[in-house]
Amino acid sequence: MTGLSCRALTKAFPGVRALSSVDLDVVPGSVVVVLGENGAGKSTLARILCGVYQPDSGEMYLDESPFAPSTPAAAIAAGVAMIHQEGSLLPELSVAENVFLGRYPLRGGLVDYSRMHADAARYLERVGASLDPATRVRNLSVAARQQVEIAKALSQEARVLILDEPTAALGENESERLFEVIDELKTQNVGFVYISHRLQEIARVGDDIVVLRDGEKVAEWDSADLRADELIEQMVGRPVQAVFPVPPEPSVDEVMRVEGLGRAAAFADVTFTLRRGEILGVAGLVGAGRTELARALFGAEPADAGRIVIDGAEVKIGSPADAVEAGIVLVPEDRREQGLVLDLTMEQNLALPSLTRLSEYGVIRARRMRDLARELIGKLQIRGRAEQIARTLSGGNQQKAVVGKWLPRKPRIVILDEPTRGIDVGAKAALYDLVRGLASEGTGVILVSSELPEVLGLSNRVLVMSHGRQTGLLERSEAKEEVVMSKAVGG
């Protein structure tokens, strides 16, 4: 048969068997969806297909001839390209250069910038991003970067395209735009491997489904029209309640009051109160300034206007250290750049905010540190060991660690920026329980998320932002999807 097919792929890392004897067929003009919990081996499989890793055993065939790429360059040359889960853009280069990295259009042996910019603009338009190709990627939002990644993969004109969680950072419009591109390419006989944790997308894009659990293929269907709970049960191995827990009733005591907060060129005039045990959702379109608000509340980039009052006293938050001192913590949206020190162990990462608390007479108790790490790993069901280097954890498990490291500090206010990005359904449910648990213990929670159902389902109240302005503050009962959307668009 034509297309890409894999037989009995196996791959082990020190301490884990990431893939055991997995078969996969990618038929031209169709989309195989690969599902599985965090750490199930999805990215490992994808990386083998595109030459980043070599399998320990097993074979691959491309159009029936053996295919064993030893470098990404070889795979790209053979027509297999990939969008990596963790991003593969260079912030200091322009959008156009990122798109055509290594394949610049030339004229007389020299890079032809005008053609490169024109071509890049074409691909960008195709994914619905109207970005200037000359902009540096550093200046782009996470969502825009993801669109550049997609444009880059498209420009490789691959016959097999592997997408590892391409929509994790996209809003609904941008996602839909991507699906249209996929539909179009399917008609041109491109085959896809599509990895995602967003089950609601699957029926929209998928043709076949493969489920991995602990590195093994546990189920496959040649239709994507399946009920979510069925899929979940296969992935997790047990039924999971996919409904949002109703938030606990907050106390009347206010823990935080924010008045007229703003930061030049980012957002302005945000005013709200947060009560003890309240979950305040923050909704908005991509680029609305929610991340900027969260960072300002945490002192990462301090606000330059307005005031923040905690427990009745105005506080000056000029740095994250100040915020932590005041009992505010932030789970940032970019876990790899801002959440974890990737080359340190899980234990060291989890202990980072609590170093002084883990010491006695100024000396760290190694045993306590180890116990703390083990406890958090158990509590959050992180697939990983305390002494494992953080870089080698799967994306979703890294995300859990970023949340987990703050728990021992028993914060008064927790700000979560896109906390469920890239984590599996089971983990999501666990995280929702965790958030609810924090709230019921009296912690104030600020939840920033691009997944509207999540915000609406979890929050007591919802703050809506648009173009850096606060356009609404809705009670749970008023916060219906259409109302929030109209305010998010600018109403």
Place this chain on the structure above:
Amino acid sequence: MTTARAAVAKDLPARARRVLGSSGPLVGLLLLVIVLSFMSPFFLRIPNLFNVFQQISVIAILALGSTLVIISGGIDLSVGSVLALGGAVCAWAFVDQGLPLPLAIVLGLGIGAVVGLVNGLLITVGKVPPFIATLANLSVARGLALVITEGKPISGFPEWFRNIVTFDLFGVVPLSVILVVLLYVLGAAYLRYRPAGRAIYAIGGNEEVARLSGLHVVKAKLKLYTAAGVLSALGGLVLTARLNSIQPTAGAGAELDVIAAVVIGGASLSGGQGTVSGTLIGALIIGVLRNGLNLLNVSSFWQQVVIGAVIAIAVMTDTLRRRRG
């Protein structure tokens, strides 16, 4: 998409900056020139300005190679030693062995290529950090230069060899200055218009991403370090021609000057950033400073204090300004 439009507007000064290179070092250089021309009547004379340029020409040639290496995220500490080794091999071949001078020159450049290639192989195949690999060759190349010269300067080149470098075009522009300008124009064009040049920025920005994007990282690095070796040896030949002699100790400590020029010029030692025009300005800043302090007859002890302070202040105001802008 207001976001996109805002981004474009925000990027406009960035565009200007891309064309001019970072303007910071240039401002620093101009300030220095203005201050010095008020302090010394000799400073702003045309011959003195060409003197300064000629005085930095050897360092500038070394720094061109180092700019590429540093943009790629590496470092080259062996520049000064390779300079001596290149000059020594050329002098040994011509003066001691009686080979024709053009062949001797090729041998001199060749040994530079070899040391550079060894640097590259140690780094890519041997996985030795660039700092250590080139530090090792700093030591090895210096040792070999001493062995070849038996520890003594070698001299005795024909007049025309010297003229290649010191002849003054139109009576004022030394040929070495023209050589430097030519090399820098080529370097700038390479970095901007050759795919291999662009790849250097990608490798320095994030080597893993460069690899995932299908670039041949190992090959690129080997080329880079070899080029840096050849340029260092070329610096040695220019020096030999200018002084009509090569000392085995020539260029000792040059690595710090060279790296300083590159970093003052706006490159980052963590890679991915830098321009050759910036480096030339960085080298000129150092050269102008030394020249000015000489003209003002500042004691050599205080000179070191002043040079250190000016470099720190120049880089500090530049980064602080850029941060605000």
Place this chain on the structure above:
Amino acid sequence: MTTARAAVAKDLPARARRVLGSSGPLVGLLLLVIVLSFMSPFFLRIPNLFNVFQQISVIAILALGSTLVIISGGIDLSVGSVLALGGAVCAWAFVDQGLPLPLAIVLGLGIGAVVGLVNGLLITVGKVPPFIATLANLSVARGLALVITEGKPISGFPEWFRNIVTFDLFGVVPLSVILVVLLYVLGAAYLRYRPAGRAIYAIGGNEEVARLSGLHVVKAKLKLYTAAGVLSALGGLVLTARLNSIQPTAGAGAELDVIAAVVIGGASLSGGQGTVSGTLIGALIIGVLRNGLNLLNVSSFWQQVVIGAVIAIAVMTDTLRRRRG
């Protein structure tokens, strides 16, 4: 019972590694010692081994500070100059100004702290890259040392000052060796058991993450560079005591030796990795190599070649071995 024993056995190498740091450099050191003891009958004698340790004591003291700085993702090029400045200030205060020696010592250490603090402020507040900030102070501190000493060595200390460093405990162990061991034990404990020590790894691994985890990054860096300055000055005092004199040129070029020791010891110049025990082994490798080549009376030209080659090979085999697992 058997299981438990098996588990302990399995954990032994891992534990040993944790205590000793990465085993790679240690293996290199042992190999070197074995080879040299076959080549020279004098090498393996106890007094010679203590000599080597004592010979590296000054570099080791400097390298301790640099280890912390390098783990934090920085670099300190000013170590050698601060050594000279610390010694010079102490000598100037005692010999020229007639102040009591303890006060002179405090002044010497104090000037080290000041230069270190300036390094730290330039880096944190001035946003100057560590390479440039400390390069500037390499120049400034050396200039000041030359100014204070007027370019000449200063000598004339009481006998007891010398004895602090050179007295042989039990007839064989020089006090300077004990000082180094003590400092290294403290350094290791600090990195392992003090929250501030742990924070250094996080800062070097990813400064932004450290900041967003609520660590006081600026304060931590200021402390670090100040400590490195004090240690460099302490190295200068040990040198002054040992030679009963301080030269204004003392420690010139020491920065490369110091960084080499740290990196051979397994630290990464990109930060986040490294141990003080590794650094000590790195310094010993350099010391043993120089000692052995002296004992074998290898010509000074070839010595440089051999030292460079051995360092490259040592680091290469270590990284390649580690990569294989």
Place this chain on the structure above:
Amino acid sequence: GDDGDDGGGAAGGDGEARVGLALSTLQNPFFVTLRDGAQEAADAEGVELIVSDARDDAQTQANDMQNFVTQGVDVIIVNPVDSAAIVTSIEAANQADIPVITVDRAAEGGEIASHIASDNVQGGEMATEYLIEQMGGSGTVAQLEGIAGTSAARDRGEGFQNAIDAASGVEVVASQTANFDRDEGFTVAQNIFQANPDLDGLFAQNDEMALGAVEAAREGGILEDIVIVGFDAVEDALKAIEAGDMAATIAQQPDVMGRLSVETAASLANGDTVEENQPVEVKLVTQDNIQEFLQ
């Protein structure tokens, strides 16, 4: 040190002669003393002295010379880093009609108005002959070399070798570099003593290394058994000779060289003729004549 840094160099002189002194290095007490001698003479003669320091780099020195020509000084005194490399700079000065005086080290070409120097080879011979004499005419010796490739290291090493070749029954068991540095002198000497426990004599190519060797010998408890000879007669070495720790050193009189060179320059600026060769005596300093040198 006031290093003539009264800064007024730019002002130029009304009638006052301006003299450029291009030194190979100032990070060495020998040349600091030379500079001090020159400054003294300059103050006495009413000459403006501009000093540059090439830090032992031939290229830097070429730049320094170029800067002197640019400033139009009346006379240049140069202490070449490299005798061959300096020639082009001297020729440039000749072309600008600026007379050039060489001091301490000669140039291989160009027009030299006067050469003022002491002989390093001869000094090396004198020192080594005395060393052999003190050893009783036979035994084992070691040498501490200066920075590889510098002329002082070469010339003194040559003198050492000449004296060794002339003697019989003396064996050189080690010759290692300690880069003119006291600390390295200590380290390398210590290592040499380990490999040669019954070493009889040690010649160091400068006093700094000799003093390092003295400390190493003291620490090894063999200071009594070994004859150590240095070079340069720096203050610490004179004290060490007085105390009996060192046997001898060579006094080069750098202050005399400095003074003489500025006086010669002043004569040249006045249009007077000067001696083409002005040798400055080197002297062997031992315990017998130490009082002459100690002030």
